[in-house]
Amino acid sequence: MSARVGGALGALYPFLDTQAADVGAVLADVARSTADKAREIVILRNSLVAEHGCQLVECARALAAAFQAGGRLFTFGNGGSSTDAQDLAQLFLHPPTTARPLPAISLTHDVAVLTALANDVGYQVVFARQIAAFGRAGDIAVGLSTSGGSSNVLCAFEEATRRGLMTVGLAGYDGGRMAESDVVDHLFVVPSSSVHRVQEAQTTVYHVLWELTQQALAGEL
Template identity: 80%
Template sequence: MSARVEGAIGALYPFLDAQPTDVETVLAAVARSTAEKAAEIVALRESLVAEQGQRLVDCARRFAAAFRAGGTLFAFGNGGSSTDAQDVAQLFLHPPKVASPLPAISLTHDVALITALSNDVGFDVVFARQLAAFGRAGDIAVGLSTSGGSTNVLRAFEEAARRGMLTVGIAGYDGGRMAESEVIDHLFVVPSASVHRVQEAQTTLYHVLWELTQQALADEL
């Protein structure tokens, strides 16, 4: 293993560095690291409730109005955000408890379509082209990005806005290019420099958004 790789691993997990150590020391370091990370995500989630709670309620009400009018939710993202997009679609379409299933599609699910568009046209349009084909005015576009700077996600938002769709961004760090966009109706930013904490908190955000949407549909919000 190169010194560069060892250094990167050591920065993330100092208890796994190349220096010999005893098992008790390693276990104590693992326990301490786990407790610190758990405390970080709890504090981050609590701060999001305080800072973005009302905005989540407002967004959920617009979700409910869109679904009542026959709208469909389209979710998209890259890498880890791709799996989150699939989770968003699964959550709305196949809720984990007794709740109303809502029409939702993940644009990252069809590998054949994504690879065809990437190969024949370009990766920047893999989501925008799908929204151009399937999206309608009144539908919902939910784009996820830890950096907020994914070009294909931003292109999808532009296409969604042209079609009169409700646009919702979920980003990390300082929001990146998403925060500069004029076509995103609702933007939720997880203010953390850790990609791990960002994605953990983003999961909380869209689960809360789903629960609030269900409440809004039941006229309880």
């Protein structure tokens, strides 16, 4: 039995070409590709312990202090990072355990606000304008970008810094413009050129950060 694949699927998965192929061989290639990707993300996630372990603890303590003083968490990002920003806000606000819920808002959630700002002012300010409206000194701004170079994320960090918010950035590759910026207080870079691996690892980073923050609030860190 054979299968013929190509087009968009072939572009995403090179081992599935446009030539007739044995289904068993294709499935074996899929299995190998899946295993390879799993190994990649495990290795990458493990590397983050040495790379960011101490900084994660430091950041968690700062987050805990901000929450104890009445601070709120604002999250933002584009595309897949916008989904992660929503997940991050929900994690703090509505944790999956009996952990303490903490005030958190995703700035990517309100489509009406995003489209109004993008249409009437410009996409670069869709997060910065919300920080200006809602943010206050002592709050926390967390921005996610796989490249580290998203202009609207950097613009939001600049606005947050002007208003006295603590800033936390999650980036991939070499950190991009986030790594060059002086408006990101805590930066966690996932050293990978694969958008998929970066976003998978960033999910691990912010879940660990949430757990450590809960420990810090409980006086266990």
